[in-house]
Amino acid sequence: MTTDLRERLAAELQHLDLLDDLTPDVLRRGRATVRRRRSAVGALAAAAVVAGTVWASAGSGDRGTDAAEQSRESARQEWTTRMERVFAAHLPDGFAAGVTATGGTDRRALEFVASGPDGRVSLNATVYLAEGLPFPACAATTPRCRVLTTPSGPATVLTKVYPEDHHSYASQIWIQGDGVQTIVNVVEVSPGADQFSMDDLTGLASDQELSEAIVFATAHDGELLEYATR
């Protein structure tokens, strides 16, 4: 006897009581939230004017939106600069100096590309707040998996995340802070190449500047959403 998963779920869900229309209540609460946010940003703008900050727009109706946008851009630039510095400092020997930012548009997380002797490598980091991701653990420290302590908390470095040879060589650094989890991905663009050693990765994981960048992202969670945080 076989069960078609979707068909059987659909049949069992038929007994589920239909919801009353939630839209009117959501609209009411949504309007209230928007009003609260506008008033908070307005207060921030007023405080900045008192402090002598020049705001980009003179239109009073757009002032709050412009302030939020300016703040978001500023946070993104700061994160980009910090991570550029962190990644560039841990490139293996033989790599061209520096990394180039790619991506980082709306709803696309910031990524960097580094150029090594065996091809390009993609690098990125995302800070997860209160997500409770299942933290990987090494059954034993091996050349492919290492546990270490970083300034942000315990970390696990995994290499060859995709075991199949036709996939690009990918490594991950998982850092577990207090309610803050950070995942750094180091992925070879071309299958076959393997340019970051375990020592390169643990050096990156242990960098004090990376830890400071994580603190920065945590403090600017909203502004960096989908760019550096989730």
Added chain:
Amino acid sequence: MRRRSREDAFTAWAGDAQHQLHRKAYLLTGEQESARDLVQQVLLSTYLAWHRVDHPTAYATTSLVRAFFKVAEQRRRELPSDVLVEIPAPHPALDDRLTLLDALAELPPRMRATLMLRFWDDLSVRDTAHVLGCSEGTVKSATSKALAHLRDRLGEAVTTAPGELR
């Protein structure tokens, strides 16, 4: 005028989407009230993000799954995602009464979400991994374990696509 346009577009979308979201939420939580709370929360976050969302249904589904994980975490009543609860073999007399929803509810949150996204929402492995924020390998592994659990509990093979037996 701008607000009116946002509200009209949101209302038109939400009217259809909320019932489908409710089914997804129920598949995740297994509870009517929790599912309703989740849908309400997700509709609100979609409304607030409306001007920057291109695909509201995809955004709402992702928000739903993440909100569910947060709730599960807060309640602290679930085991880590990779660990299946050790469940004794069902008594033959009870077997007939076991529904697929019951068996689904026994799974850890991330496995439930994986099955919901893959086989109710028909997302690819890649898209499921994107929503869950994990690797494709993790999705495949969770799917395999979850289907094995359902098969064991139901005592039947489970098909997930035409001609595919698990």
